[in-house]
Amino acid sequence: SGVLVGDAAAAVELPFQLIVAVHPEQIMGAGVHETFGTSFPVRFDYLDTLDGGNLSVHCHPRPGYMSDVFGWPYPQHETYYLMVGGEEHKVFLGLRGDADVAEFHRLAQQAREEAVPLEIERFVQVFPAAAHQLFCVPAGTPHGSGAGNVVLEISATPYLYSLRFYDWLRRGADDTQRPVHVEHAFENLNTERTGAAVGVELKQAPRTLRAGDGWREELLGSLPEMFFEVRRIVLSDDVAVEDDTLGRFHVLNVVEGAGVEVAPVDAPHHVLAFAETLLVPAAVGPYRLNRLGDQPVRVVKALVR
Incomplete structure (x- = not known):
């Protein structure tokens, strides 16, 4: 992101991260600067699946794994705010109460290695993507936006570490199956985010x-x-x-x-x-x-x- 400095006739664009590095306390505040250094810790972006398909079902690294394996000092917690959706559209979030994690792992590996479709809803819960609903997505929680939504993603700043359980057997430009990260994903899967508690804790009422x-x-x-x-x-x-x-x-x-x-x-x-x-x-x-x-x-x- 860039910041325009000056007036309309003579503006100069400076990298936002440069301004944060030079003025961290004025931008973030002393307490945030003490915790995060010069890393601005929150980002906003859009996920648009209008006229498209479901996003991959994935999770993000939990804190220890994020630092030990990927070298990032804080995890990628997220939230989904539904700008455009509908009761007939979906958000995938959290494990079903009756999910067999070992079987989920086996079938995810089979989908990756043999291109066998995975019935993801056997293992991961689905919620209506009602407009203006917020879903919390702490690190380690399986999730994904379904087709036909526009999601305002309000997240911790890291964005490179989506560990995919399943990507609907989609193929890339080279006509090979797109990469998934089954072992990384299951290393980080939070099996406590399951059952009815997901609809209370991660889909909170205002x-x-x-x-x-x-x-x-x-x-x-x-x-x-x-x-x-x-x-x-x-x-x-x-x-x-x-x-x-x-x-x-x-x-x-x-x-x-x-x-x-x-x-x-x-x-x-x-x-x-x-x-x-x-x-x-x-x-x-x-x-x-x-x-x-x-x-x-x-x-x-x-x-x-």
């Missing part, structure tokens, strides 16, 4: 944290092992919602409605439109969100706890 006339802030997803949490601010009226970084950065994304004006107390205001993402540096401190348009607006916010 909890109101604070509210006023015409607005509320909800907690959508938070787990003890995940260092960040995801919230949502709902603006249903023309009111200014006061917020404050309190020394830790916020990342915002408009997930419904025309957008918001982000108005720091002592800095230029910024218009954030639908589906755009904005970093509010830790040094900003107090700021306001003002709704644009006359329809409800929802803004997702991620922060390091």
